[in-house]
Amino acid sequence: IAGITQAPTSQILAAGRRMTLRCTQDMRHNAMYWYRQDLGLGLRLIHYSNTAGTTGKGEVPDGYSVSRANTDDFPLTLASAVPSQTSVYFCASSEQTSGSTTGELFFGEGSRLTVL
């Protein structure tokens, strides 16, 4: 059982480059999320998707975009990377019931991104 798979696990990127972090889940969860985790701060939501075909902005969406063409895939794109986007990025999914999300989150193993 794979759960959630993220790629790449680690990447060093020059500022100004475009980068896509991939996320795939095999649990058929409706809701998916992208978080960034920085030292001393809580997980911060970048973008989310409650169901295939819809996306929403989280707490820190600027500089990032997402798409949700199908249930399983939820890629995160940095159009032009900047050093402040150096972070660990976690993709997560959850079941969603009746328009609300009260289920636990399942996380991928994370993607460590360094922007120089």
Add this chain to the structure above:
Amino acid sequence: GQNIDQPTEMTATEGAIVQINCTYQTSGFNGLFWYQQHAGEAPTFLSYNVLDGLEEKGRFSSFLSRSKGYSYLLLKELQMKDSASYLCAAMDSNYQLIWGAGTKLIIKP
């Protein structure tokens, strides 16, 4: 604004009991989560409380007081493998999670 407070770091001894506190302020409330995160790994779910009281799950228990905006995670019979960060997260009225910065728990032999 919305806020979660939990201690940055705690130290405990193997075999002992430790309580990690969390206070929250959110716009509405739809439950309180605790996650465990070992260094370099993904967070994993530990518990969910939405009603007042204590939920016990093996060596781990979680408590919630909605009137006080307070929760704690209680770990008994500590083992070295319990060394990790423990993340508190409250769900607001929009069903969005507000995360604390995490409590790093260090277990000493």
